[in-house]
Amino acid sequence: MTDHAARSASPPAPTLLSRLRRLGALRASGLIWVLLLMIIVAVIYKPTFINPSNLVSVARQTALFGIVAIGMTMVILTAGIDLSVGSIVAVAGVVCATMLDAGMPIWSVVIVGLLIGATLGAINGIVIVIGRVPPFIMTLGMMVIGRGLAMTISGGHPVHFREAAESFAWLGQGFLLGLPVPVWVFLLVAASAFFVLRYTPFGRNIYAVGSNPEAARLSGINVGATIFGVYLISGFLAGLTALVMISRLTVGEPVLATGLELEAIAMTVIGGTSLFGGEGGVIGTILGAAIVTVLANMLNLFGVSPFTQQIVKGFIIVAAVLFETYRRNRNSAK
Amino acid sequence: MESGRQAVQEGADTVVLSMGGISKRYPGVVALDDVALTLRRGEVHGLVSENGAGKSTLIKILAGAIHADSGEIVIAGRAVDHPTPAEMHDYGIAVIYQELMLAPHLTVAENLFLGRLPRGPLGIIDWRAAHRQAGELMDRLGFRVDPAARLDQLSVAQRQMVEIASALSRNARIVVLDEPSAVLGGSELERLFEIIRRLSAQGVSFIYISHRLSEVFAICDNVTVLRDGRRVGSRPIGEVDPESLISMMVGRTLADIYPARRRGIGAPVLSVRGLNRPRVLHGIDLDVRAGEILGICGLAGSGRTELLRALMGADRAAASTYTLRGRERRIATPAAAIRERMCLLPEDRKTQGCFLPQSVAFNMTIARLGKISRGGMLSHATERRIATRLVQRLKVRTPGPDALVHQLSGGNQQKCLIARSLNAECDILLIDEPTRGVDVGAKREIYELLAQLADEEHAAIVMVSSELPEILGLSDRILVMRDGRIAGRFERDEATEEKLMAAAIGAGRPAREEAVHAAL
Numbered sequence: 040m041t042d043h044a045a046r047s048a049s050p051p052a053p054t055l056l057s058r059l060r061r062l063g064a065l066r067a068s069g070l071i072w073v074l075l076l077m078i079i080v081a082v083i084y085k086p087t088f089i090n091p092s093n094l095v096s097v098a099r100q101t102a103l104f105g106i107v108a109i110g111m112t113m114v115i116l117t118a119g120i121d122l123s124v125g126s127i128v129a130v131a132g133v134v135c136a137t138m139l140d141a142g143m144p145i146w147s148v149v150i151v152g153l154l155i156g157a158t159l160g161a162i163n164g165i166v167i168v169i170g171r172v173p174p175f176i177m178t179l180g181m182m183v184i185g186r187g188l189a190m191t192i193s194g195g196h197p198v199h200f201r202e203a204a205e206s207f208a209w210l211g212q213g214f215l216l217g218l219p220v221p222v223w224v225f226l227l228v229a230a231s232a233f234f235v236l237r238y239t240p241f242g243r244n245i246y247a248v249g250s251n252p253e254a255a256r257l258s259g260i261n262v263g264a265t266i267f268g269v270y271l272i273s274g275f276l277a278g279l280t281a282l283v284m285i286s287r288l289t290v291g292e293p294v295l296a297t298g299l300e301l302e303a304i305a306m307t308v309i310g311g312t313s314l315f316g317g318e319g320g321v322i323g324t325i326l327g328a329a330i331v332t333v334l335a336n337m338l339n340l341f342g343v344s345p346f347t348q349q350i351v352k353g354f355i356i357v358a359a360v361l362f363e364t365y366r367r368n369r370n371s372a373k
Numbered sequence: 374m375e376s377g378r379q380a381v382q383e384g385a386d387t388v389v390l391s392m393g394g395i396s397k398r399y400p401g402v403v404a405l406d407d408v409a410l411t412l413r414r415g416e417v418h419g420l421v422s423e424n425g426a427g428k429s430t431l432i433k434i435l436a437g438a439i440h441a442d443s444g445e446i447v448i449a450g451r452a453v454d455h456p457t458p459a460e461m462h463d464y465g466i467a468v469i470y471q472e473l474m475l476a477p478h479l480t481v482a483e484n485l486f487l488g489r490l491p492r493g494p495l496g497i498i499d500w501r502a503a504h505r506q507a508g509e510l511m512d513r514l515g516f517r518v519d520p521a522a523r524l525d526q527l528s529v530a531q532r533q534m535v536e537i538a539s540a541l542s543r544n545a546r547i548v549v550l551d552e553p554s555a556v557l558g559g560s561e562l563e564r565l566f567e568i569i570r571r572l573s574a575q576g577v578s579f580i581y582i583s584h585r586l587s588e589v590f591a592i593c594d595n596v597t598v599l600r601d602g603r604r605v606g607s608r609p610i611g612e613v614d615p616e617s618l619i620s621m622m623v624g625r626t627l628a629d630i631y632p633a634r635r636r637g638i639g640a641p642v643l644s645v646r647g648l649n650r651p652r653v654l655h656g657i658d659l660d661v662r663a664g665e666i667l668g669i670c671g672l673a674g675s676g677r678t679e680l681l682r683a684l685m686g687a688d689r690a691a692a693s694t695y696t697l698r699g700r701e702r703r704i705a706t707p708a709a710a711i712r713e714r715m716c717l718l719p720e721d722r723k724t725q726g727c728f729l730p731q732s733v734a735f736n737m738t739i740a741r742l743g744k745i746s747r748g749g750m751l752s753h754a755t756e757r758r759i760a761t762r763l764v765q766r767l768k769v770r771t772p773g774p775d776a777l778v779h780q781l782s783g784g785n786q787q788k789c790l791i792a793r794s795l796n797a798e799c800d801i802l803l804i805d806e807p808t809r810g811v812d813v814g815a816k817r818e819i820y821e822l823l824a825q826l827a828d829e830e831h832a833a834i835v836m837v838s839s840e841l842p843e844i845l846g847l848s849d850r851i852l853v854m855r856d857g858r859i860a861g862r863f864e865r866d867e868a869t870e871e872k873l874m875a876a877a878i879g880a881g882r883p884a885r886e887e888a889v890h891a892a893l
Contacts, residue, residue, distance in 0.1 A: 243742055247728055257717050259710070261708060317730045
């Protein structure tokens with residue numbers, strides 16, 4: 040509650056600074072420095088970091104996990120959570136691998152993969168909206184159900200498929216203009232999400248619902264449809280991730296993408312999106328995804344064991360949330 | 374009550390609490406300015422003022438929840454410096470808030486001894502002892518409450534008794550009652566008064582906060598009046614009458630703060646017959662016309678807020694007819710209401726109105742994004758232009774349309790909500806407690822805004838308020854609600870505060886008590 044009496048009537052013209060602030064870019068700018076610092080440290084101590092092959096692998100890894108993190112960001116902006124994305128990837132992955140193995144046409148595999156993701160996401164959304172089941176519980180249930188489905192469909196074994204058509208392999212393994220195709224997919228998804236959040240009424244409503252669902256309802260916003268929408272999108276992007284992953288791995292495993300939901304949540308939260316909803320966005324998540332992947336890569340290069348890596352990652356997630364809480368408290372104390 | 378017996382030996386004139394020169398500033402607001410208060414042993418001291426005059430700040434300072442910027446507090450002869458809530462507790466001060474602080478799912482005994490339940494051997498809670506001690510305590514105080522009853526089974530009055538008992542069992546010597554009549558019905562209030570009289574005879578001192586003067590005259594020995602954060606004066610109750618108290622509280626005539634209305638009332642735009650919501654609203658008939666401000670008052674729990682929410686389609690309700698601008702309509706959701714250009718500005722802005730982490734522009738445009746869209750795409754330049762215009766028109770004090778709403782004061786947040794309804798082109802405004810949490814200067818601006826909307830834009834405004842001066846100062850017609858029904862209809866010229874209050878309280882007190890139970 041500050042006294043702005045003196046400066047009321049004519050607001051200043053939008054400056055570059057205020058434009059950036061509205062883009063949410065300034066908020067994310069701290070993350071850019073974190074990322075740059077990490078890269079500098081990596082380059083100094085492990086020059087192999089900037090080997091093209093390593094950079095390509097980091098970029099691809101960022102993309103593979105980043106696609107679901109974009110969906111997760113939209114979910115978390117509504118103050119929800121989606122724990123089921125990893126399992127949805129597995130279900131779509133084994134079904135698509137089975138279809139490929141049966142020699143079904145690529146286009147049908149792609150449609151089915153995306154449909155499975157969208158359908159499971161829609162089920163999440165319907166139960167959360169109509170059944171008023173808390174998102175945490177519903178998607179936790181879907182996480183277990185999905186994993187069970189993937190195991191049942193595959194009989195618990197990896198589904199290898201015959202050498203798929205080149206066009207399908209291209210999705211996970213190919214390059215376009217020097218960048219791995221998954222990176223292009225990720226950038227396309229991120230750009231679309233950025234556009235949706237910033238330039239469409241649906242995106243506006245996501246922020247409104249996440250900030251204050253009751254105020255959103257009284258403002259005439261269809262809160263249920265908005266929430267349903269974000270879970271649908273999150274599931275759809277999990278389906279897309281399944282296609283890219285099995286194309287890359289040439290196998291659909293029922294344990295595919297185990298723990299992906301936690302990676303995606305970590306990327307979102309490190310990217311500055313508030314778990315309380317209404318604050319944050321895609322730019323932060325892109326940086327969050329890069330930070331998480333670069334960190335994992337660095338730890339690998341430094342020869343840190345995967346076990347210890349988990350400990351480090353856990354600390355970083357807690358630190359990001361602590362920082363977020365600190366920032367909120369400081370703001371609300373004003 | 375050993376300390377009670379000990380205290381009897383002290384003189385009757387002992388000063389138990391003295392506050393002097395208390396000042397508290399918030400950015401942009403002086404909440405308290407050089408306020409003094411003296412409380413003697415066994416005294417019941419009334420504290421009256423309009424809303425927002427500093428009562429709640431003073432109570433918080435007494436509770437140790439916040440600290441005064443300057444001034445001194447002396448309790449039982451000891452100066453108290455920057456106390457914590459726990460220290461104030463130890464000094465014997467208990468504040469009983471309007472919203473009771475007890476745990477509703479626990480029993481009376483559990484609530485009384487929360488955190489200090491009697492233990493048997495092995496550290497296990499001795500329930501029989503707990504219930505016995507609770508029963509003894511309640512008997513001693515003359516409260517008829519079963520120690521084994523769960524709190525949520527009790528009436529509001531009984532809960533208040535438990536709260537008082539709990540305070541006294543912790544050796545409270547000074548009990549602050551914050552507007553008990555806001556939650557208590559007539560006969561319950563009478564019981565509370567008996568208890569206050571008995572306890573004050575035993576040496577407990579009370580600070581009794583209310584803006585209902587009849588209560589102050591009924592129970593208080595002395596009264597202190599606050600206005601705009603200052604102490605206007607303290608008087609023995611025998612030296613004042615209602616008129617002199619009101620002039621001390623108001624300090625200005627209604628014409629000073631309420632804008633003159635230019636009346637040009639048109640055709641009915643909203644007519645409702647037989648609006649029902651089970652157990653909450655019963656057969657409400659209501660008409661509001663273009664250019665009219667319809668004031669609705671009533672006690673807390675009388676169904677005021679519920680009526681607005683039902684009109685808006687926010688809660689499920691059924692009406693035999695619901696006519697908007699001459700056509701029969703069914704408004705089942707707030708979205709439908711907004712399409713019909715009707716808007717609700719809720720009572721609690723922070724939890725129901727504002728999008729606190731979002732910008733002023735976001736908050737102003739959200740209810741009609743079509744206004745800032747070009748071909749289905751939001752235009753940030755248009756948004757900014759529209760928001761800037763609204764900021765200027767409504768004199769919103771903000772660094773700019775990009776500022777976050779949680780940084781604004783209550784009055785400016787309210788203006789953002791009015792701007793939202795303007796941007797949504799709503800000309801039927803349902804507004805609940807328009808100036809709650811708004812400081813005095815901004816109040817006047819909001820009154821002017823509402824008057825201007827009615828007079829110049831021919832908006833139809835339904836305004837719910839618990840502040841009778843506001844209702845009287847602004848409304849063209851007034852409805853009084855009681856127990857979910859319309860209990861009185863008044864034209865502006867015939868209404869007085871006394872008539873409205875009489876209608877709100879009603880003749881049959883038992884009925885009111887039932888309603889309190891039903892409302893729980």
